Amino acid sequence: MNKRNIVLLMVAIGVIASVAYMLTSADDQEVYFESVERERDKQFKFLRYSPESPLDDEQKKDLNTLTYYPTDANYRVRAKLEPVEDRKMIEIPMTDGTVEKYIKHSYAVFDLQGKTVKLLLLQAKDESDMRNFFLAFADETSGAETYGGGRYLNLRQDGKNSVLIDFNLAYNPYCAYNPEFACPLPPKENLLDVAITAGEKDYEK
Structure with a gap:
């Protein structure tokens, strides 16, 4: 393999690695965002349905979102x-x-x-x-x-x-x-x- 091909191969490997990194980062960020949404959903359900909620019955009925x-x-x-x-x-x-x-x-x-x-x-x-x-x-x-x-x-x-x-x-x-x-x-x-x-x-x- 000549030098030109070696350089092209190294560039290709670098591009593939960069794309893989970006995809992994994007996946990680999506997973993180989903985890935040799950925690927020837990908080909403606690306030809306739990007997330990600080909301009174009227507030619970009116609560649609946080x-x-x-x-x-x-x-x-x-x-x-x-x-x-x-x-x-x-x-x-x-x-x-x-x-x-x-x-x-x-x-x-x-x-x-x-x-x-x-x-x-x-x-x-x-x-x-x-x-x-x-x-x-x-x-x-x-x-x-x-x-x-x-x-x-x-x-x-x-x-x-x-x-x-x-x-x-x-x-x-x-x-x-x-x-x-x-x-x-x-x-x-x-x-x-x-x-x-x-x-x-x-x-x-």
């Missing part, structure tokens, strides 16, 4: 976990003026929209699995397009020193649907000066 931002993979980030030096029990204010105790566990650090973001991860005092975290946050959309009291994410540590945060799965607290429920407010560390245009929007009554 409103979300379009799924955006840029809001799915890998965050580095930084342990809190003074890990201790802290009191988190609730929407009804009471407080609830959580363990101040770790910080999740990542880049978003050209900024370094550092969020405080909490752990319920009776949590049996030390890899599970609770994240309550508010951002520039809060009180406008999203619920003013912030939104939540349930996280699970899936790396030695990291955790995957997917804001596309951010959901409203119960008090967004029914003010009779008391919900934890985001700690001051989690009041973001960026707009998280991902996840669930405010509930329209």
Whole structure:
């Protein structure tokens, strides 16, 4: 085989590899988008049909859909976990003026929209699995397009020193649907000066 044929063969292999990569990436993205839709469908069915739903019977009958931002993979980030030096029990204010105790566990650090973001991860005092975290946050959309009291994410540590945060799965607290429920407010560390245009929007009554 002469040099020209070798070069053409290498180019052909490169093109095939690139196409295969793009197809694989597209397939992976489609699978990811479908997984987000499944989680959102679970949330809708819980609110619409579960006896544990914060919606009353009239609200359940009127609920046809939940409103979300379009799924955006840029809001799915890998965050580095930084342990809190003074890990201790802290009191988190609730929407009804009471407080609830959580363990101040770790910080999740990542880049978003050209900024370094550092969020405080909490752990319920009776949590049996030390890899599970609770994240309550508010951002520039809060009180406008999203619920003013912030939104939540349930996280699970899936790396030695990291955790995957997917804001596309951010959901409203119960008090967004029914003010009779008391919900934890985001700690001051989690009041973001960026707009998280991902996840669930405010509930329209």
